[in-house]
Amino acid sequence: MPVSAANSAILFDALKDCGVRLMSALPETWLVHLIRMADDDPDVTLVRLAKEEEGVGISMGAHLAGVKSAMLMQNHGFLASVNGIVSGAQLFRVPLLMLISDRGSFGERDPWQTEGGAVTEPVLAALRIPVMRLDDPARVPQRIREAQTLADSSNRPVALLLTRDLMWEDA
Numbered sequence: 001m002p003v004s005a006a007n008s009a010i011l012f013d014a015l016k017d018c019g020v021r022l023m024s025a026l027p028e029t030w031l032v033h034l035i036r037m038a039d040d041d042p043d044v045t046l047v048r049l050a051k052e053e054e055g056v057g058i059s060m061g062a063h064l065a066g067v068k069s070a071m072l073m074q075n076h077g078f079l080a081s082v083n084g085i086v087s088g089a090q091l092f093r094v095p096l097l098m099l100i101s102d103r104g105s106f107g108e109r110d111p112w113q114t115e116g117g118a119v120t121e122p123v124l125a126a127l128r129i130p131v132m133r134l135d136d137p138a139r140v141p142q143r144i145r146e147a148q149t150l151a152d153s154s155n156r157p158v159a160l161l162l163t164r165d166l167m168w169e170d171a
Helices: 005-017 029-040 053-064 075-080 082-090 111-126 137-154
Strands: 020-025 045-048 068-074 096-101 131-134 157-162
Touching (some): 005 029, 005 137, 020 029, 029 045, 029 096, 053 082, 075 082, 111 131, 111 157
Parallel strands (some): 131 157
16 A cells, blocks of 8 residues: 555544544555554554544534544535534634645545545635645654644644645555
């Protein structure tokens, strides 16, 4: 599988180092190793979702219980969860750390990914959600720490886009 297990481990360890103890996700190719690590780690609770918008409610409840969480999703999952983000996390000022696999950009081989990928950043901008692209494994721990800090201090959603350069290993 060309998804980088090593870079997924860097992401997972950085999330844990920031105190994230609950992760929500649906199956997604680029997130396969992250989801497996969350499922295998006894210190992390993995919530498997039927649809991504449920993850917003899960993260809101975790916040109210004093537990740091992260939503793991793909572009289309983010787009499907916009209602929950706006009417939940933004309205009630809840920190929400979102890791979004940035499908549909240069090098994308799957045509069904291209439309969602093309509108993800404009939608994030329209929602005033701070966003940062993760493409360098060496910078991942710092960037995740910065994103978690901003989410906590602003009580708002933040997004980290997981790029092809970070997540993919060409065979």
